[in-house]
Amino acid sequence: MTLRLDALRHWIAAQHHLSPEACRLETVAGDASLRGYCRVTFPDGATRIVMDAPPALEDSRPFVTIGREWREAGLPVPRLHAVDLESGFIELDDLGNDSLHHHFETESGARQGTSQALALLDEVERLAPVAPLPHYTADFLEEEMDRFPDWGLTRWLEIGTPPQWPEVKRHLLAHIARLPTVAVHRDFDAMNLMIHRERLWIIDFQGALAGPLGYDLISLLRGRYHHWSRQEMDLWIEDFRQRCLAAGRIDADLDAETFRAGVEAIGAQRQLKILGQFCRLFLRDGKPRYLDWLPHFYGHLDEGLTALPALGDFHRWLRESYRPAMEARLAEHHANLDRGASS
Template sequence: MPQADTAKRFDALRRWVAESHSLPVDAFDLQLAAGDASFRRYFRLALPDGTTRMLMDAPPDQEDSRPFVEIARRWRAGGLPVPALHAVDLDAGFLELDDLGDTPLQNCFADDHHAATLDWHDRALDMIHELQNRAGPHDLPPYDATLLGRELALFPDWCLREWLGMPELPPGWSALRDALIASALAQPVVTVHRDFDAMNLMVHGERLYLIDFQDAVAGPISYDPISLLRGRYCRFPPERFAAWVEAFRQRAVADGRLPHAISAEAFLHQAQAMAAQRALKVLGIFCRLTLRDGREGYLQRLPHFLCHLEESLAGLPGHEAFHGWLIATFRPALEARLVAEGIESGARP
């Protein structure tokens, strides 16, 4: 957004707060708190009585805040830990929310093997169970074959063609694409946050809260667990990943979200396929954010998700051609391009 437009929206936001709270425009403090990968910005509001709130500025011509508002109200009514809405103006694109502080979950992690890191992941997985049990998938858009395919297309379109200049589809791509979509559609349908990564979980008063849930869909039961376990901040050994997936399966079977007939091996295969789909999507999205939207800091994360992708494919027999291309062709090309960009990632297989 041009600087002049940004200033105009900030002034409009300040006037909106003043009117909402019946205060003069200079009677409160308003400071930029954060931005994200969309056009949304967040400001911390400090009121004269010491109360603080978080304000979302979501330009309505670029961001539709209606899904966020509708989901927040439904989930909060269902007892889920989401921020309360104190004021909403969808026409202006302004929302006033609970202030959940400045501690996203990743700030609580030590190294990948530290007991505190593992414990926080256990607690986050508990929240996924709570989400799936308390929030029905009705009224959410379907995570269907069209959406899954569109997400997968981000990898050849943006990562290969636009960023790496590799116009040809990789060997085995069509078969892999079809298999990943089929695996996702074979799973029970639940409420899916769709970006259940540590950055979208806030730690406030030692409790976890959900944020950035506006893209929630009705989709595969394994999607949110793998978003967490193969997310931005940690890489866990295969045996640790498999143990978490199996514990999730057992609990989901016990409360009826998964059929008793699904074996540990079958569910782990579905989780690996879901993780591969998400890693491919993320590789494409991060390149698109860089090239189309001019965002910084995303290319550095590509090797991390490439490692996730390689680990996921290692658990999916039948896709050796694509897996071999990934190691022999794609990884060297990606690393060479990062060097040319002056970026060091440090992520290795």
Template sequence: MSSSRIDALTRWAAKQNGLDVANITIAPAGGDASFRSYFRLTLPDGSTQIVMDAPPAQENSAPFVAIGRRWYAAGLPVPNIHAADLDSGFLLLDDLGDTPLQAFFTNEQSTQRSHQQALDLIGQLQNRANPKALPAYDAALLGRELDLFPDWCLDKWLGLSIPDSWAALHAQLIEQALEQPVVSVHRDFDAMNIMVLNQHLYMIDFQDAVAGPLSYDVISLLRGRYCRFSNEQFSQLVQHFYDQARLDGRLSRHVSSANFLSQCHSMAAQRSLKVLGIFCRLTLRDQKQGYLARLPHFLEHLEDSLNSLPQHDEFSQWVSATLRPAITQRLADTLI
């Protein structure tokens, strides 16, 4: 980020608070996988705000602002957006601190409790946020996401051919997703996007929210980057969500817990394949370092999901016999 842009951002933030630049301090507060970066603004009284810098040439902040203001008005725990200059790419937000949910994954009990709290937060989102104002997570979008796997992981990074079993898997994963109730989906409900402040959970990075499958955010959380649950643990957490969704009417009594668990495994396979493709694209196209090292974790998520979907045994066997060795060897050659 250029010094002139930092100066412009600082002047803008000061103006929004009716202050002179000399009366505030601003310091880096982190970034993410996009082109966005964040700064902590300290005011004369010691209170703080977060200034988001989202260069408009690379980032369209209009969805973040629109969704954030709707969800805040609906009583959901998201940062209040105090000001936004979309032409410049500057936003002024509540400061939710520096503690993401994964900071509480310190032992089995705390990890379980934290995930249950986050699953309950998904329930709040699904109950309070109207999905009709969001883009549809339809067959076309689900398909484009799945295609990231053969395009970027297999072809461009590994140089592998698509297995014959791919077409059936592709079609059935989309079909399973579309069978589910449509709700507001955060779409990146990973622990890193859940901030903990004063023992309350808050959602951030919701700009890609869509109207889509009930289980998607559940999978973003339970098959995320920080934990790998056993089949028993995964099933227990899914059951926790299922019980709440049945209780408040998000899920029909006609959907059994076994059927919903199967839908979750299908959704997990879809997301794991997408993530494998995205991480390869971030590495190859965007020159972002560090994502390749995360591939084995999401490969394990994919294998866990496929092991619970016997109808996709052929693809599962290809993953074990061909994909895993290829990724292992490519990483060994790349990360030396």
């Protein structure tokens, strides 16, 4: 790590014709990937963010391509000031530390923040180029869902996959297929929306794909930082449908019930992926903090499945089998941590 930081310091200093000693580095919060981030302060007090993405571990080409295309399209993404894909260093605008999720602590803050984020989502769907993006194929959606039985059930809980699993996937994919294709960020979460110069900015866009309308909507509404009631969710989803109708992004024959079912199917797909992926982050990558989010995202899945009554058997299995097993294993995990801390 020290060698990597030294290399980063020398690289950013060279970009600005400074000595390495003149650049002060501060590590800033990372994410679920293998990327790291440093804030660099220059002698004049100006700051930049440097992304550290070792090329053997992370392919930064999508980040660079999408970042440049979205900025050229007029979207609020950080400027890429210098790119060295061979070394894995990218110099970016510093958007500060004020991410939108900090404002979700109150009901009024969550409501205002969600409204602001949805206005920005309108911009993304209107301006982001779709054609250059890889497609979010049915096979990829299914592969993501299969992380739930693979990592969340078999490897972490050591329980079997319910027999209705193939039908669950078919049902969700059929609903999702009815929605039009747009550019989707794929992690349109309040953590990835920064407040800077009195507006929202988008970060972590490297995973963007051409995918189903509503994916980013449900990522925001069923994200990490707020839980909306069923009635409130229905209002948000219908308001979004009306905005899409007015903008010509969907046809009038996509009625409210069909649209809601499609959006909640995307949500279920995403939450199943997360329930498996967070176990993978623990088991494979040694990141145990993600386990603590499992009950939260299970709660989102439980709520969302109320809009998909055909999956009632699977919904009951989740409540009667998965949830108790998940809660018991989490309790065991925390007990082991406590014993380790006290020994």
